[in-house]
Amino acid sequence: MKYDELVWFVVKGRTFAEKVLGSASGNPDAKAGAIVEAAPDLVMSHENTFLVSKSFSEFGLGRPWDPSKIVLILDHRTPANTAQTATVHARIRNLARDIGVAKFYDAGSGICHQLLIEDRLVRPGQLVLGTDSHTTTAGAVGAFATGIGATEMAGVWATGSLWLKVPESIKVELSGHLAKGTYTKDVALHLASVLGPSGADYRCMEFGGPLMQDLPMAGRMVLCNMSVEVGAKAAVVVPDAVTEEWFRGYSQATISPVRSDPDAAFERRIELDVSKLPPTVSGPHRVEDAKSIDKQMGVRIDQAFIGTCTNGRLEDLIAAAQVLKGRKVSPTCRLIVAPASRRVLEDAMDMGVVQTIVAAGGTILPPGCGPCLGAHEGVLGPGEVCISSSNRNFKGRMGSEESEIYLASPATVAASALEGRIADPRRYLE
Amino acid sequence: MTRIWRFGDDVNTDAIIPGKYLDNYDPGHLAAHAMEGANREFAGSVSKGDIIVAGRNFGCGSSREQAVIALARAGVKAVVAKSFARIFYRNAVNLGLSVITSEDAADVFVDGDEAALDLKNHILVSADGARRASLAPVPEHVRKILDAGGLVPYVKAKLAMTTRPSK
Numbered sequence: 187m188k189y190d191e192l193v194w195f196v197v198k199g200r201t202f203a204e205k206v207l208g209s210a211s212g213n214p215d216a217k218a219g220a221i222v223e224a225a226p227d228l229v230m231s232h233e234n235t236f237l238v239s240k241s242f243s244e245f246g247l248g249r250p251w252d253p254s255k256i257v258l259i260l261d262h263r264t265p266a267n268t269a270q271t272a273t274v275h276a277r278i279r280n281l282a283r284d285i286g287v288a289k290f291y292d293a294g295s296g297i298c299h300q301l302l303i304e305d306r307l308v309r310p311g312q313l314v315l316g317t318d319s320h321t322t323t324a325g326a327v328g329a330f331a332t333g334i335g336a337t338e339m340a341g342v343w344a345t346g347s348l349w350l351k352v353p354e355s356i357k358v359e360l361s362g363h364l365a366k367g368t369y370t371k372d373v374a375l376h377l378a379s380v381l382g383p384s385g386a387d388y389r390c391m392e393f394g395g396p397l398m399q400d401l402p403m404a405g406r407m408v409l410c411n412m413s414v415e416v417g418a419k420a421a422v423v424v425p426d427a428v429t430e431e432w433f434r435g436y437s438q439a440t441i442s443p444v445r446s447d448p449d450a451a452f453e454r455r456i457e458l459d460v461s462k463l464p465p466t467v468s469g470p471h472r473v474e475d476a477k478s479i480d481k482q483m484g485v486r487i488d489q490a491f492i493g494t495c496t497n498g499r500l501e502d503l504i505a506a507a508q509v510l511k512g513r514k515v516s517p518t519c520r521l522i523v524a525p526a527s528r529r530v531l532e533d534a535m536d537m538g539v540v541q542t543i544v545a546a547g548g549t550i551l552p553p554g555c556g557p558c559l560g561a562h563e564g565v566l567g568p569g570e571v572c573i574s575s576s577n578r579n580f581k582g583r584m585g586s587e588e589s590e591i592y593l594a595s596p597a598t599v600a601a602s603a604l605e606g607r608i609a610d611p612r613r614y615l616e
Numbered sequence: 617m618t619r620i621w622r623f624g625d626d627v628n629t630d631a632i633i634p635g636k637y638l639d640n641y642d643p644g645h646l647a648a649h650a651m652e653g654a655n656r657e658f659a660g661s662v663s664k665g666d667i668i669v670a671g672r673n674f675g676c677g678s679s680r681e682q683a684v685i686a687l688a689r690a691g692v693k694a695v696v697a698k699s700f701a702r703i704f705y706r707n708a709v710n711l712g713l714s715v716i717t718s719e720d721a722a723d724v725f726v727d728g729d730e731a732a733l734d735l736k737n738h739i740l741v742s743a744d745g746a747r748r749a750s751l752a753p754v755p756e757h758v759r760k761i762l763d764a765g766g767l768v769p770y771v772k773a774k775l776a777m778t779t780r781p782s783k
């Protein structure tokens with residue numbers, strides 16, 4: 187090591203991203219900006235496994251480098267929406283068996299990002315790659331997780347590694363307490379309006395601050411999930427007692443949390459006291475068009491959707507049920523709910539949450555992505571307006587180019603379903 | 617000489633190829649709906665060799681590789697943008713679609729312009745030679761993959777050099 191490198195090394199602490207990518211690539215000194223060849227601990231694909239395997243077959247290798255590190259999940263079009271999808275599903279099922287992927291989740295198990303965390307497949311400090319942009323969600327348990335393309339994944343299957351640029355990091359310090367009717371979704375939408383769609387481009391967002399002590403895994407997943415909507419390459423919640431608790435009882439779990447050094451260099455720091463944040467609604471068409479509920483209230487809606495890798499968890503269904511309990515969905519609006527996983531559905535049934543939603547007039551969809559990507563189960567027609575607990579309201583995402591999507595927390599979506607127009611959930615919470 | 621198709625900022629992959637078309641992986645089918653969410657004329661009128669010029673954050677949103685497949689099959693030769701969303705950028709490089717960063721192309725050119733890519737001199741020049749935009753050089757590690765013709769040939773060559781333990 188040269189003298190000036192040594193000085194840098196001594197003077198500057200290292201970020202989480204530098205540490206994880208450094209050790210995954212055998213370059214313990216890797217700094218932001220470096221291009222490294224990194225070996226992932228876990229890789230995940232969904233229906234696009236079809237494209238992965240198509241490219242992989244061109245290598246003529248037979249089996250991937252390490253099937254024990256591969257997770258395959260059918261979630262985007264489940265149950266199959268067309269004969270074509272059914273064919274793709276069948277091929278992926280066969281492939282999983284043929285190449286020996288034990289961590290295969292068939293249709294109905296749930297959404298890939300949910301299952302990686304729910305089944306404790308992802309551990310702190312790991313490098314996780316997934317052929318889906320919301321792979322960032324796995325940062326909630328302290329992993330460096332990022333999305334890649336299908337052909338790129340084929341390359342990983344072949345070689346066990348991938349080039350990555352070590353990103354700069356942005357520190358987000360959250361403080362205060364969420365007020366009644368306000369959730370991490372409102373924080374994430376607010377951050378999107380502050381940062382814009384490329385405000386964290388190619389960066390790793392690191393969430394910390396006093397609010398985190400209050401924040402269960404579900405809320406942490408929302409923040410990391412939505413980070414990709416501001417362009418982040420990865421997002422992480424600094425591992426703490428909540429992280430440790432998450433893995434308690436999972437004997438095989440080797441928890442080796444990685445944290446930025448106190449003197450690590452952050453490109454930018456964002457501080458936010460969430461205490462005064464109101465319920466927030468974003469849209470239509472642009473995630474960053476997030477405004478406080480009073481500015482969006484009253485917009486007529488045709489459909490209200492609760493689910494997705496952003497907000498389809500038990501906590502979200504409970505929040506919706508608190509609003510819906512003993513009330514009826516407006517006759518001018520449809521409420522559809524897709525639990526993020528089978529376990530979420532089972533727990534919600536045990537707690538009577540599903541019963542409350544159904545009694546209010548909601549329709550329960552099978553666990554999976556549901557209508558989030560406009561493929562099935564609640565596609566919007568021309569002129570229709572939907573309020574959704576998902577992460578993207580891009581024009582045409584859920585169907586017709588002439589439909590509109592607003593994004594909000596599950597409680598706000600539920601309140602809106604009751605009124606048939608965008609509504610403030612605080613009215614319905616004790 | 618090729619036609620410029622001009623787009624704005626934050627063109628997302630749902631606009632490049634809407635999710636409803638993704639259950640059919642045929643490149644021809646994808647190309648027939650390329651850019652449907654941003655410009656309905658595009659898929660029907662684009663010709664081989666045309667260039668997309670766009671603003672910031674081109675290809676944001678979903679990681680769907682079909683976005684690149686749709687554009688490449690439709691005949692798009694290169695996408696020149698102020699900046700790219702990272703997964704789209706990587707997908708394009710991996711599939712051999714030229715993605716070039718340019719600070720000023722989106723300000724210099726309008727939709728329907730005729731222009732030529734001059735990669736040797738790192739410029740995009742209008743047909744009459746009057747207007748030009750500068751193109752950023754392609755990073756070294758990206759160049760290697762592009763030179764190989766995409767990620768599959770690149771990895772193949774790499775595999776040929778190393779012997780993988782057989783299973």
Ligand code: SF4
Binds near residue numbers: 262298318320496577
């Ligand atoms: S729920 Fe929506 S955003 Fe999440 S993985 Fe599925 S399609 Fe993507």
